[in-house]
Amino acid sequence: MAINNNAMLIRRELLTRVAQLLIDNQLIERIDRIPLEMRPRGGDHTRCCIHKDRAVLKYKLMGILGFNIHDEQDELTPLSEYARQAHARTQLTDVVLTVVDEACSSCRKNSYEVSNLCRGCVARPCMVNCPKKAIHFAGGQAHIDPEGCVSCGQCLKVCPFHAIVHLPVPCEEACPVGAISKNERGIEAIDPAKCISCGKCIVACPFGAVVEKSHLVEIFRTMQQGERPVVAIAAPAIAGQFGADLGRIRRSFRMLGFADVVEVAYGAEVTARTEAAELAERLAEGAPFMTTSCCPAYTGMVRKHLPELQPYVSHTRTPMSYCAEQVRQQLPDACVVFVAPCSAKRHEAFHDPNVDYVLSFEEYGAWLIAAGINLNTIEPDTLDGLPPAEARAFGASGGVTLSVKALAPEGSVRDLQISGLDKAAIKQLRAFCKAPTANFVEVMTCEGGCINGCNVISNPKIAARQLQAAVDKAPKIA
């Protein structure tokens, strides 16, 4: 989700500065200066003081260097030391998100409060309708007992004066699976056993406290070593992100030092064909329905939170997986970098033997800025070929359904699309399991699909149009 706010701008500035230092080969020497340069003495600060701002920036940089903030052993360890360790690092983990506890403002517990708009009315619907009898009146106003309140929100719904307000914890509210909650210090912590790496908490946190661990250092190191060709495989959603056609995007990757760049839409074509065949086979065997499998946050949700749906999830691999395999077959020693719209793909990539690293759309954008590349003014590359239109359409909700329908016998697919996975959608899927109303279910964790992932640049409305333009240039799937 592209949301213009200062937390997003700070994140992109940090990424740009790190990319600049990597380009200049000055990361270890100069990374400790970034917090000082961004918050110079005498300048503005957004938290209590400039020192707090700098400390938060330091920890965000630690995350960008690929470290878990809670793994810190010594607060005095400088960023240069983390940069040194990152340069030497050979192992990654599948924990892709980390919380900067210094940045987490310890939002008040998700609660309902009575404001001074309360008129102390005679009807008192809040008190009457509270299922836990947690509201009493004193001094002419309603009061909510925090011990008894279960945050059902009934009082808010029935108050005729709109005097009751909901104080949410944004990250907790955004998380569809209840994976982020306060620890004993009141700081948000992510439970890896529940987390599906969707990144909704990154976007939701107004303090920018959730950071996605980056592979920038590893990608630069591999390029600088020059022993393996570094090949980018770009998710279909990229076509809608930078206001530039795919020829220019391809050219820019080569200018950044990539040996080649391949559209993941080629993998999406394999996914489409395999999934259509699998659907036909399953339905012939009597299965009531099948769901898609290309969104890793969704499949993670099923695995961890909705096991009754697991038998119906397609076994077809994701476009990224097929595309990486194709590259690996052609260039066995290549370093394959998936260019991704969301953090869930980073988690998926860790478990894919053919993907080495992930570069998010934001990181790619920051790298372009650092390298001084303006996509609008560079000459476009000629594309080697064109993947099918339906495969390019995987970048938005409805794309998978479009391709499966195009390949399946006419009229055989009765589809249901879930575009955006939240608590209500999970409930809907649970009910659907018991009484299916369609035989093909497409689920995208982000509303609108990958063009609305946590790492996107463009407003999804614009991105959808630009993606469609790329789709329209490609031939129909045959």
Next chain:
Amino acid sequence: MDKKIEVRICFGTLCHVMGGAELQLLGEALPPDLKKHVEIKGSTCLEFCHQQGQGQPPFASINGRMLSGCTLQSLIAELYKELN
């Protein structure tokens, strides 16, 4: 005759990544009373980012006057200022 205001939006990659992507929606976000006065033009780069001390991206210009740190709302406010 209606007063005409020219808005030029920088679509350079720096501006685009640093929040300017949203400015592509300006045409749709314009209130009806502004729409007839405003002509929106895109620019591959307004070159303001190369000038020291010109503020933060994303950049735009209204009748040649440079604006920095633009958002949809700030541009609309500036357009009203220009109109009046």
